[in-house]
Amino acid sequence: MPAGADTVLMQEDARLDGETLVVPAGLKPGDNRRRAGEDIAVGGPMLPAGRRLAAADIALAAAQGLTALPVRRRVSVALFSTGDEIVEPGTALPPSGIYDANRYLLLALIEALGATVTDLGILGDDADALGDALRRAAAGHDLVITSGGVSTGEADHVRTAVERVGRLDFWRVAIKPGKPVAMGVLAGEDDARAAFVGLPGNPAAAFVTFVRVVRPLLLRLAGATPRQPMVLPVRAGFAHRKRPGRREYLRGSLRPGADGAPEAVVYRLEGAGAITSLTETDGLIEIGDDVTEVKPGDTVGFVSYAEITG
Numbered sequence: 001m002p003a004g005a006d007t008v009l010m011q012e013d014a015r016l017d018g019e020t021l022v023v024p025a026g027l028k029p030g031d032n033r034r035r036a037g038e039d040i041a042v043g044g045p046m047l048p049a050g051r052r053l054a055a056a057d058i059a060l061a062a063a064q065g066l067t068a069l070p071v072r073r074r075v076s077v078a079l080f081s082t083g084d085e086i087v088e089p090g091t092a093l094p095p096s097g098i099y100d101a102n103r104y105l106l107l108a109l110i111e112a113l114g115a116t117v118t119d120l121g122i123l124g125d126d127a128d129a130l131g132d133a134l135r136r137a138a139a140g141h142d143l144v145i146t147s148g149g150v151s152t153g154e155a156d157h158v159r160t161a162v163e164r165v166g167r168l169d170f171w172r173v174a175i176k177p178g179k180p181v182a183m184g185v186l187a188g189e190d191d192a193r194a195a196f197v198g199l200p201g202n203p204a205a206a207f208v209t210f211v212r213v214v215r216p217l218l219l220r221l222a223g224a225t226p227r228q229p230m231v232l233p234v235r236a237g238f239a240h241r242k243r244p245g246r247r248e249y250l251r252g253s254l255r256p257g258a259d260g261a262p263e264a265v266v267y268r269l270e271g272a273g274a275i276t277s278l279t280e281t282d283g284l285i286e287i288g289d290d291v292t293e294v295k296p297g298d299t300v301g302f303v304s305y306a307e308i309t310g
Ligand SMILES: Nc1nc2c(c(=O)[nH]1)N[C@H]1C(S)=C(S)[C@@H](COP(=O)(O)OP(=O)(O)OC[C@H]3O[C@@H](n4cnc5c(N)ncnc54)[C@H](O)[C@@H]3O)O[C@H]1N2
Pocket: 081, 082, 083, 085, 086, 098, 099, 100, 101, 102, 103, 147, 148, 149, 150, 151, 152, 153, 156, 177, 178, 179, 180, 199, 200, 201, 202, 203, 205, 272, 273
């Protein structure tokens, strides 16, 4: 800007009356001016440590002429499914078999967080085999994730295996679905240590516990500072009863209500085994720990999947 000038008049708004420039009414001192350094001041902070780099962050760095930024290495995750009944998709399904959905759900969720995944396939319901596999996986990975076999059934050996190989820090959280989630630390070969999370087998329970337990852990391991997901207060367009003392995550969507304001609707199937409860909805409807009944018109929390995946 030429010395002495502090305001810009847009060319198309300017009119010449002979030799005189006519400035239209309404132009204020400082209009159409961008001060040097208003976006980022020299020496000022640009991107805080612990930030997950988004597209605009990279643009901001490039705009300063930078060609590199200091980043943390990717977190390495080992992933298993467990269960004698679990069968690899693409192979024949025996009469009592069920195709492995969780490993593919979790592979995609983990990769969306920027971690690398070692897909270690399916393990049977055998405490010795599980223990060996967990010990091997702990060496060379930051985090080991399993799904299935963490509940109280006779064939649920994951917790036993974890206790043999390392320690179980907690089991069971007051949420539904996902109550049987387990967390611990595994001691691998060569004294290597890895964090462990055992997710419940029901796919919607595996999803909910992934986003509520694994996601913040994985981001912390990656050096990021996770922020609490934004839970939007919205009007319930449904009725629901629940037990007090645990938080519930229903799968649902937002629709315009009769007055046009957004209203949460729940999916037709509430069971944690229904994978369409995830594909046919837009987010989780959070019902508070001590709530026992939701009536249409009550306020519930809504967290969109976009907020908690990736
Ligand atoms: N007596 C009790 N029984 C159960 C309880 C309880 O507290 N007491 N909790 C229930 C809850 S809540 C859940 S969730 C399940 C989870 O238990 P597990 O983690 O041991 O899961 P599984 O029994 O192995 O599997 C449950 C269900 O999910 C299917 N499954 C397992 N893995 C996969 C996979 N990779 N892909 C697709 N589907 C999978 C499995 O076949 C079962 O149908 O325990 C309740 N029981």
